[in-house]
Amino acid sequence: DTGVSQDPRHKITKRGQNVTFRCDPISEHNRLYWYRQTLGQGPEFLTYFQNEAQLEKSRLLSDRFSAERPKGSFSTLEIQRTEQGDSAMYLCASSPGQTEIYFGEGSWLTVV
Amino acid sequence: AQSVTQLGSHVSVSEGALVLLRCNYSSSVPPYLFWYVQYPNQGLQLLLKYTTGATLVKGINGFEAEFKKSETSFHLTKPSAHMSDAAEYFCAVSDRVNNNDMRFGAGTRLTVKP
Numbered sequence: 001d002t003g004v005s006q007d008p009r010h011k012i013t014k015r016g017q018n019v020t021f022r023c024d025p026i027s028e029h030n031r032l033y034w035y036r037q038t039l040g041q042g043p044e045f046l047t048y049f050q051n052e053a054q055l056e057k058s059r060l061l062s063d064r065f066s067a068e069r070p071k072g073s074f075s076t077l078e079i080q081r082t083e084q085g086d087s088a089m090y091l092c093a094s095s096p097g098q099t100e101i102y103f104g105e106g107s108w109l110t111v112v
Numbered sequence: 113a114q115s116v117t118q119l120g121s122h123v124s125v126s127e128g129a130l131v132l133l134r135c136n137y138s139s140s141v142p143p144y145l146f147w148y149v150q151y152p153n154q155g156l157q158l159l160l161k162y163t164t165g166a167t168l169v170k171g172i173n174g175f176e177a178e179f180k181k182s183e184t185s186f187h188l189t190k191p192s193a194h195m196s197d198a199a200e201y202f203c204a205v206s207d208r209v210n211n212n213d214m215r216f217g218a219g220t221r222l223t224v225k226p
Binding site for chain 2: 091
């Protein structure tokens with residue numbers, strides 16, 4: 001049983017560029033989450049999908065951020081016109097139901 | 113809305129000593145409670161969870177936590193620390209209806225001294 005997979009693990013980009021992260025959840029998990037984590041902080045909720053439907057978005061998710069889960073399987077998180085404040089680890093997680101969620105290893109973004 | 117507060121951003125213990133990491137929660141409905149561990153440059157791994165039933169829950173790596181409703185606490189303990197326990201630990205809370213609203217504490221970094 002493979003876990004949640006994220007790609008790329010590390011990304012360095014120049015300010016103003018667009019970046020995209022991919023998440024492959026645990027198979028048959030219908031719920032998929034994106035979190036952001038900065039140094040010294042816990043994960044902050046960004047958005048949540050049930051199957052292909054995006055059911056909730058945090059106020060942290062500005063207009064420059066967009067997430068999709070087109071076929072209810074993998075998901076992408078795109079950040080347009082990156083800013084230095086976007087530097088963080090972006091965590092994807094999936095869940096089969098109403099209890100625990102399972103995290104991937106995260107995608108580190110550094111904006112220079 | 114739920115929230116958790118982790119008391120102490122950094123805890124240091126000697127190898128073989130008791131580990132106690134504190135977590136207090138706030139929730140308007142009966143909560144689900146979780147402890148996750150994070151090793152450097154990795155994602156979060158579930159240690160244990162409380163949903164219903166027995167208030168003392170056991171997790172992986174010898175950790176356990178007790179749900180105390182009267183104290184709104186869910187402290188994490190381990191009788192004897194091992195060097196490999198050094199990591200960041202996060203307490204989390206979610207409601208019983210929508211776990212899409214899981215909230216994490218700021219984390220406690222555990223250091224284990226030889």
